[in-house]
Amino acid sequence: xxELLFDALLAIALVWTALRxxxxxxxxxxxxxxxxxxxxxxxxxxxxDAPDLALAEAAIGAGLTGALLLDAVGxxxxxxxxRRKQENPxxxxxxxxxx
Amino acid sequence: xxxxxxxxxxxxxxxGLSLGxxxxxxxxxxxxxxxxxxxxxxxxxxxxxxxxxxxxxxxLLDFRSYDTLLEVGVLLLAxxxxxxxxxxxxxxxxxxPEPVLLALARVTVPLMVVVAGYLLWAGAHRPGGAFxxxxxxxxxGVLLRLAGRLPAWATPGFTMRLGLAVGLLIFLIxxxxxxxxxxxxxxxxxxxxxxxxxxxxxxxxxxxGLTLAGLFLSAPAPGANRExxx
Numbered sequence: 001x002x003e004l005l006f007d008a009l010l011a012i013a014l015v016w017t018a019l020r021x022x023x024x025x026x027x028x029x030x031x032x033x034x035x036x037x038x039x040x041x042x043x044x045x046x047x048x049d050a051p052d053l054a055l056a057e058a059a060i061g062a063g064l065t066g067a068l069l070l071d072a073v074g075x076x077x078x079x080x081x082x083r084r085k086q087e088n089p090x091x092x093x094x095x096x097x098x099x
Numbered sequence: 100x101x102x103x104x105x106x107x108x109x110x111x112x113x114x115g116l117s118l119g120x121x122x123x124x125x126x127x128x129x130x131x132x133x134x135x136x137x138x139x140x141x142x143x144x145x146x147x148x149x150x151x152x153x154x155x156x157x158x159l160l161d162f163r164s165y166d167t168l169l170e171v172g173v174l175l176l177a178x179x180x181x182x183x184x185x186x187x188x189x190x191x192x193x194x195x196p197e198p199v200l201l202a203l204a205r206v207t208v209p210l211m212v213v214v215a216g217y218l219l220w221a222g223a224h225r226p227g228g229a230f231x232x233x234x235x236x237x238x239x240g241v242l243l244r245l246a247g248r249l250p251a252w253a254t255p256g257f258t259m260r261l262g263l264a265v266g267l268l269i270f271l272i273x274x275x276x277x278x279x280x281x282x283x284x285x286x287x288x289x290x291x292x293x294x295x296x297x298x299x300x301x302x303x304x305x306x307x308g309l310t311l312a313g314l315f316l317s318a319p320a321p322g323a324n325r326e327x328x329x
Contacts, residue, residue, distance in 0.1 A: 051226035052155045055218070059234035064311055067241050071318050 150293025
């Protein structure tokens with residue numbers, strides 16, 4: 001019973017984080033949700049008795065891809081900031097950027 | 100969700116269609132007949148010939164090693180593509196490393212290298228193997244980069260390029276080498292199979308680690324774009 005409940009919650013959380021990752025407007029939150037999705041997916045693989053896939057998913061899917069996406073978001077924000085400053089030198093500051 | 104524009108209506112339509120397809124596929128899953136081919140039993144029956152006792156490693160590096168060989172080739176091509184298309188990077192402003200991150204990296208990176216070695220060794224008889232070991236090695240590279248202890252890749256030198264290719268090279272040499280004994284490509288002799296698989300996996304772990312880390316390390320330094328754009 002407990003296992004079934006856990007699996008059902010895991011399945012719902014997977015679909016929910018995947019949907020949110022696609023639908024949130026801010027890229028940074030999208031990447032965070034993608035990483036959370038990757039970790040939940042690793043859990044799902046572990047529940048399906050596929051520890052090899054769980055290891056690979058956690059390390060490559062969530063870890064490395066997450067780091068690459070975060071790096072890309074950081075670069076995008078900086079380009080955007082620089083463009084804004086150029087167009088509107090006294091313009092308002094953007095919110096803090098992730099690094 | 101008022102479909103004010105055609106774009107939004109298109110999105111809603113796509114979402115509806117995808118959800119419909121997902122439901123249909125889920126429903127079809129329940130109608131599937133049980134699989135005719137019992138792969139787990141077939142693998143278990145001939146596991147002794149592979150020199151490893153973990154079925155996943157046996158499939159990846161013996162029964163379907165041709166697939167893995169090509170996969171490693173694709174990884175090498177991918178990192179060559181990244182290195183070739185990368186824009187010329189001027190020296191960006193390297194941010195000062197975070198002291199907490201630096202301390203964390205000092206503690207965890209040696210542990211990660213040990214874990215990678217363990218995963219590589221464990222691959223023969225339990226979950227683990229070259230891909231997982233390589234991914235952990237790559238993660239330690241990313242951590243060192245973030246802590247400011249590794250520079251971004253400028254142009255990889257000879258040693259680095261050799262490291263990227265060594266996995267595929269060893270794999271190809273072993274794959275072709277067994278043909279000297281008169282057997283087909285990748286058909287390792289049973290008594291040597293375990294050692295050969297470990298040798299291939301060791302090379303693969305290094306190459307995969309460098310490749311995955313290289314995707315991150317060849318990105319320009321954080322300050323580089325700011326200078327370009329302003």
